[in-house]
Amino acid sequence: MGIFDKFHSLAADQRALVDSGVNPFNVVIERLISATEAIVNGRRTILAGTNNYLGLTFDPQCIEAAKKAVQDQGTGTTGSRMANGTYVGHAALEREFADFFGYRSAIVFSTGYLANLGMLSVLAGQGDTILVDAHCHASIYDGCRMGSAEIIRFRHNNVIDLEKRLRRLGKKTANTMILVEGIYSMLGDRAPLADIVTLKQKYGAYLLVDEAHSLGVLGEHGRGLLEEAGVGNSMDFIIGTFSKSLGATGGFCVSNHPELDLIRYASRPYIFTASPAPPVIASTRTALKILETHPELRRRLWRNARHLYQGLDDMGFSLGPEISPIVAVRMPSIKQALVLWGNLLDRGVYVNLALPPATPDSASLIRCSVSAAHTQEQIDYICKAFSDLREGAIALDAQSTAVDSPLDVTPAF
Amino acid sequence: MLQYKDILAQIYSVSQEIARDKQEINETTDLVVDLGLDSMAVMELLAAIEDRFDISIPLNILPDVRTVKDLALQIQQLMVES
Incomplete structure (x- = not known):
């Protein structure tokens, strides 16, 4: 043994x-x-x-920005966002993500995986319910598992099944969050986001969309499925990653809820890890501009x-x-x-x-x-x-x- | 309200449709070891049961469910709550 x-x-x-x-x-x-x-x-x-x-x-502007950041700021921050790991660039990138989506504020995490862990471990608390699409990414499930909410799966992209489950929750929908993705990573299909927004509003639930595979891919300005589906202002939380269309490593969450800032004080995956290295932040800032304007x-x-x-x-x-x-x-x-x-x-x-x-x-x-x-x-x-x-x-x-x-x-x- | 034995009967019927290793099912049958259900088949089983009873079964209860009896008791509890 x-x-x-x-x-x-x-x-x-x-x-x-x-x-x-x-x-x-x-x-x-x-x-x-x-x-x-x-x-x-x-x-x-x-x-x-x-x-x-x-x-x-391999974009020349992104590489140039990363090179300059390494030279000016070093190879790593060697610290948590809550200690010595927030540089001017980290704060600027948060502002830029919020402005890009037209939302109030943003938090930058060290990876996309950690963005889901960092947000969901805190948001999915005791007495809350999570309704999660069956095809959501492992990081979403892992984040939910770190919290203490009830986790209920609904059939993939099935708004009828989702509504059935919202109905069964009764008054608990006020403490319920729906989790979906812009483009699902394995089969490449989109969520029926406009229909899901309608349900969220009808039942008074919250909605989080992970645009990991749709950021820079969908929408006139590359904001993702929420832009393509014409429901850009209706999300409670938008999660994304730097490691796909932005060509680096990192993650973020954007929200209009003023409480977003409080997540920093409660989120272990945010606090107990080093922040993204300066070249990563620099290339991502450049990539975000290119993504929007090209x-x-x-x-x-x-x-x-x-x-x-x-x-x-x-x-x-x-x-x-x-x-x-x-x-x-x-x-x-x-x-x-x-x-x-x-x-x-x-x-x-x-x-x-x-x-x-x-x-x-x-x-x-x-x-x-x-x-x-x-x-x-x-x-x-x-x-x-x-x-x-x-x-x-x-x-x-x-x-x-x-x-x-x-x-x-x-x-x- | 459905009695415990009605819930059991429904679980037997759904499990028999899904199980890879066909065999006699009773309250002590282990869903994974005896019926050979992998994680996807367990999800399929739960989805079918959710439809039959018009309930949602939280994933959180899964670590406590090994046997048919465990599942039946959880469903009974969920139906009381709803």
């Missing part, structure tokens, strides 16, 4: 992956060439699974999204329900997904592999994400690779698998 006994089944799954010769969870990027290309396994590889939606990781990046992103989605759709792949920069290909089995993923990498195309239980409906997904920085030729190359490899992957017998059990790691939901 020992503390590692519980890892036996995980170890077996990991061994099976290693033995299969394809381990999607152990990829090393050896050298970056650009926002969309790198050397992997010694081979020039197109990056089509990085959530780098606007391709800003709608052509969004146009290019969506052109690429349509290109890839339509290309794969024409080949007969089973895709997510709507066109989006996240293009998820459903594979019939884990084995087939692993083989296709490995073959794509061998052909110089990196995408994500998402397996149960980290996926909705226990799906095995080859998850692509496109960038505004992808060229038409790169998207063509990705399509061609899928086309060439499709038959080999589909022809595999779904049952004869070396790796046939779900990786029973901690469920995402």
Whole structure:
């Protein structure tokens, strides 16, 4: 007996992956060439699974701002936001996020994961109820778990189910918060946000939207689904991350509630960690300006999204329900997904592999994400690779698998 | 109001539809060990039961639920509260 006994089944799954010769969870990027290309396994590889939606990781202005910040302010803050870790840049970025959304104030966190933990662990208190979409990200569930509210899931994007659950709560809706995402990370579909706002208002509940995958991607100014859906002023809390369209690492929450500032004093994930490093803050401030003022990046992103989605759709792949920069290909089995993923990498195309239980409906997904920085030729190359490899992957017998059990790691939901 | 035994009957019927390992179900049946339900199947089971009883089952109760009896008692409690 020992503390590692519980890892036996995980170890077996990991061994099976290693033995299969394809381990999607152990990829090393050896050298970056650009926002969309790198050397992997010694081979020039197109990056089509990085959530780098606007391709800003190599933007010259962002790099310049980060370089200057390192030179002027050093490599790290070495402290909490509540101690020595709030520099002028952190405070300025909070103001800029609030202004960008047209809301009262904002808090910057060290990562997107911590933004959800930091907000939800405090907001979801004793006597409160959380209604959370079944497809919400693990950080949302983890944040809820750190609080002491009752947590109730509703069926994904199902406003009828959501209303049923609001109705069952009776007077408790005044202490209820609904949690949804702008674009869901696995299948790339949007929340029916306008309908959800109507329900929130009808039942007097609160609404938090996580725009992690939709910031910079949706809306005329890139404010996300709330802008596209025309309900920009109706959120109680907007969560977001720097690590996708903004090309860095960090997170934020924006709100009109004056109590937002109090969260700082109560939120352990805000207090007990070091604040984002100066270059991160500097590049993010620059990226936020670019994101807002360069709608052509969004146009290019969506052109690429349509290109890839339509290309794969024409080949007969089973895709997510709507066109989006996240293009998820459903594979019939884990084995087939692993083989296709490995073959794509061998052909110089990196995408994500998402397996149960980290996926909705226990799906095995080859998850692509496109960038505004992808060229038409790169998207063509990705399509061609899928086309060439499709038959080999589909022809595999779904049952004869070396790796046939779900990786029973901690469920995402 | 539904009696405990009515709740049990409903759980038996829903579980039998969803369970991977078909077998006799009684109050002491362990949902994960005996019925072979993984985390997704447990969610499916709960969703079906929520519909039948018009209740919402908070995720918070899950750590306390291992057997059919545990689940039935929780549902009974939730129905009293609603």
